[in-house]
Amino acid sequence: MTTPFESLAGLDRLVHEPARMAILTALAACKSADFLFLQNLTGLTKGNLSTHLTRLEEGKLIEVVKEIVGKKMVTRIVLTEPGRAAINQHWQRLQELRDQAEQWQAEEPPPDETA
């Protein structure tokens, strides 16, 4: 028997991490985002954003595409389908777990020791 608390403790940190939740949620809300736009949206520093993007890319949740626009190189970040599923499911899971936690009652309550 697994409690909602156990599930909470086991949440995927790749998605759950605040900065990455921000990035993934932003990407899910935008049709497209380039690096600087994402930086503005999330308020992360460039270095920080860059490393989080690398992690997300390693996890196949996003793709980083470099396009040349005019003479500038633009880094476009795209949410993959697994990535979209991951962030959506994460939000949904949080909601479920919160609800379950509220409903929850110990089957085997801790020994009474009010004496």
Place this chain on the structure above:
Amino acid sequence: MTTPFESLAGLDRLVHEPARMAILTALAACKSADFLFLQNLTGLTKGNLSTHLTRLEEGKLIEVVKEIVGKKMVTRIVLTEPGRAAINQHWQRLQELRDQAEQWQAEEPPPDETA
């Protein structure tokens, strides 16, 4: 102007960390919990639970009380009022931010470059 994504990125890691969300949420749902009961609920190892409890105690979100019951020493963990507020507000904030993110649209969209 701060976006919901910026707020997401700034979430308090002391509360947001999966193991600690589990602990705090469990404590909010129980009237009381001793160490082993919490361990069963969350599925954490003893060492891991112990260190997280220390962090939460340092943050004044819980209190760890050692009682002697019969001949046994029982470690009882109590959510402080700030602790209860913190976990409740955290859940609420997550909900809000999700909603805001869904509503959100860029005021200043990224430069169109469909060419």
Place this chain on the structure above:
DNA sequence: ATTATTTGGTTTGTGCTGAAAACTGGTTTT
């Protein structure tokens, strides 16, 4: 009574990880 074993945790060691500073390569400005 003395020695194992179990119970109920804490401390220590280690590898990871998030954050910002420092760096890099191209571009524009002067």
Place this chain on the structure above:
DNA sequence: AAAACCAGTTTTCAGCACAAACCAAATAAT
């Protein structure tokens, strides 16, 4: 041509989660 700037990347470092090792007290075995 040099200086300044832009758009990111790499490096450095402190902090952290995790489990293994450890420890004290109670209980069980001999």
